[in-house]
Amino acid sequence: MHRPRYDDWSLPKGKLESGESWEDGARREVEEESGSTGVLGPQLATTTYTDRKGRAKEVRWFELRSPQGDFVANHEVDEVVWLSPEAARRRVTRPSDAEVIHALDEHLEQAEPIVTAPAPTPRVPSLWWRVPNTPDDWFSPDELDRARRYRKPVGRARLLRMAISTVALLVIVFAEVAPKLVDALAISNWVLQLIVIVLLLELVSTVISTPFDAWLELRHDREWELSTQTERGFAADLAKGLVLGLVVNVVLLLPLVWVIRTTPTWWLWGWLVMVTFTIGLGFLYPVLIAPIFNTFTPLEDEDMNGRVDRIADIAGVRISGTYVADESKRSRRDNAYVAGLGATRRVVLFDTLLEHPPEVVEQVVAHEIGHWRLKHLRKQLPMIALLLLALFAGLKGFSEWTWIFEQAGVVTSGDIPYVGQPTALPLLVLAAQVGFGLLGLLTAWVSRAFERQADIEALDLLEQPQTMLDMQRGLHTKNLADLEPGLVKRLQASHPPAAERMALTSAWAASKGVPVSR
Numbered sequence: 174m175h176r177p178r179y180d181d182w183s184l185p186k187g188k189l190e191s192g193e194s195w196e197d198g199a200r201r202e203v204e205e206e207s208g209s210t211g212v213l214g215p216q217l218a219t220t221t222y223t224d225r226k227g228r229a230k231e232v233r234w235f236e237l238r239s240p241q242g243d244f245v246a247n248h249e250v251d252e253v254v255w256l257s258p259e260a261a262r263r264r265v266t267r268p269s270d271a272e273v274i275h276a277l278d279e280h281l282e283q284a285e286p287i288v289t290a291p292a293p294t295p296r297v298p299s300l301w302w303r304v305p306n307t308p309d310d311w312f313s314p315d316e317l318d319r320a321r322r323y324r325k326p327v328g329r330a331r332l333l334r335m336a337i338s339t340v341a342l343l344v345i346v347f348a349e350v351a352p353k354l355v356d357a358l359a360i361s362n363w364v365l366q367l368i369v370i371v372l373l374l375e376l377v378s379t380v381i382s383t384p385f386d387a388w389l390e391l392r393h394d395r396e397w398e399l400s401t402q403t404e405r406g407f408a409a410d411l412a413k414g415l416v417l418g419l420v421v422n423v424v425l426l427l428p429l430v431w432v433i434r435t436t437p438t439w440w441l442w443g444w445l446v447m448v449t450f451t452i453g454l455g456f457l458y459p460v461l462i463a464p465i466f467n468t469f470t471p472l473e474d475e476d477m478n479g480r481v482d483r484i485a486d487i488a489g490v491r492i493s494g495t496y497v498a499d500e501s502k503r504s505r506r507d508n509a510y511v512a513g514l515g516a517t518r519r520v521v522l523f524d525t526l527l528e529h530p531p532e533v534v535e536q537v538v539a540h541e542i543g544h545w546r547l548k549h550l551r552k553q554l555p556m557i558a559l560l561l562l563a564l565f566a567g568l569k570g571f572s573e574w575t576w577i578f579e580q581a582g583v584v585t586s587g588d589i590p591y592v593g594q595p596t597a598l599p600l601l602v603l604a605a606q607v608g609f610g611l612l613g614l615l616t617a618w619v620s621r622a623f624e625r626q627a628d629i630e631a632l633d634l635l636e637q638p639q640t641m642l643d644m645q646r647g648l649h650t651k652n653l654a655d656l657e658p659g660l661v662k663r664l665q666a667s668h669p670p671a672a673e674r675m676a677l678t679s680a681w682a683a684s685k686g687v688p689v690s691r
């Protein structure tokens with residue numbers, strides 16, 4: 174049952190009245206809280222705990238058979254559900270309640286054996302490591318070939334873009350472009366210097382990436398019928414991205430450079446600024462930033478809404494909103510994600526995804542609700558905070574390497590360290606690329622584990638491995654995803670590749686003894 178005061182799922186229990194037997198107390202509490210009466214079975218388990226006032230408490234648990242009666246929501250309990258022992262064990266909030274259900278399960282098995290013990294089942298592989306797989310097992314030669322032909326020019330163009338931007342950044346740093354620019358403009362105020370240099374870096378990166386993006390969105394993806402982007406839409410996205418990049422960078426860098434210039438323990442304060450910024454962005458992204466590029470409307474399809482509610486109900490989570498993003502104006506690719514923290518948390522479905530049969534969409538929704546239920550967004554925050562601390566410690570070490578700052582033409586005076594000069598920004602961006610590259614590998618590794626876990630959660634919730642396989646095949650081939658990524662790409666990817674997810678699904682099916690076809 175669900176108790177609104179604690180927002181938890183638990184089993185009925187309560188205090189004995191004076192002179193009351195354990196059995197009578199159990200019957201009365203169950204009836205008061207869940208409205209059910211029934212035949213009391215044997216005692217299953219005894220648990221002990223210490224209450225908030227430090228008093229030792231003992232709880233005796235009983236089996237109750239043939240329950241009858243109607244539940245009426247009240248201030249103590251607002252929902253009662255009947256679940257199989259396995260589902261109930263997953264649902265309850267406290268591990269001690271799960272143990273009681275386990276005891277019931279064992280008792281049921283001993284009392285009335287319904288099925289003979291099955292042979293040891295194959296285990297679902299570990300979440301943390303790659304699940305062995307062969308793309309040939311899951312995709313036809315045609316599908317693999319098509320993905321290869323689409324991917325090859327994209328990979329080459331990406332490499333070219335990366336090479337050009339690295340060279341451009343090296344030139345900006347060692348040709349002392351930033352110091353020369355602020356000199357030429359005769360700007361002595363550090364805030365203005367910072368804004369000018371952020372603008373310079375933004376413009377250079379836009380000039381380099383625009384031809385690539387234009388080729389991809391307006392030509393290559395159109396030829397492969399993936400893009401629906403118009404020249405006008407492309408230009409609008411570009412302008413919005415430029416302004417947004419400038420605003421977000423200035424909002425982050427102004428306080429960051431300020432603490433560097435003000436305190437000797439800047440790396441600790443700077444880390445705090447960075448963590449606050451990251452959490453703030455987590456809250457604001459779905460309500461402030463994502464709506465700049467897409468329109469989000471609450472999911473109106475009644476059938477689909479019912480399906481989402483049903484999945485949320487099985488998972489025991491409360492959905493604060495499912496939104497549809499108008500991505501079809503730009504692309505035919507399907508996607509869905511959970512975004513936001515606290516009150517801004519929501520499930521977002523691309524309108525392109527809703528073109529699939531509802532059973533396929535359900536699989537995607539179950540995966541996203543899996544992320545939600547397992548609190549993946551919130552769990553990532555402490556890890557990111559720790560990694561950022563390592564990054565700032567690295568930055569502190571780097572800041573003492575005066576030679577490199579002198580090579581970059583950074584001049585400083587007084588107590589202000591080199592890193593506190595806005596003219597050092599291009600050099601820091603260059604150094605941060607190495608740092609962020611390493612951090613990215615770690616966060617991607619954790620993210621892939623979370624994706625495997627969300628897939629398993631979706632399978633546990635809906636128990637439809639065949640539909641899951643069809644969804645994985647359908648979405649990855651339609652989106653022309655990389656079906657055979659190499660080692661480097663696999664290590665950088667936030668999701669395991671399609672064949673691996675399908676191998677995981679089939680391992681799950683095998684562990685439950687459910688047959689699936691490829």
Ligand SMILES: [Zn+2]
Nearest residue numbers: 540544624627
């Ligand atoms: Zn996911």
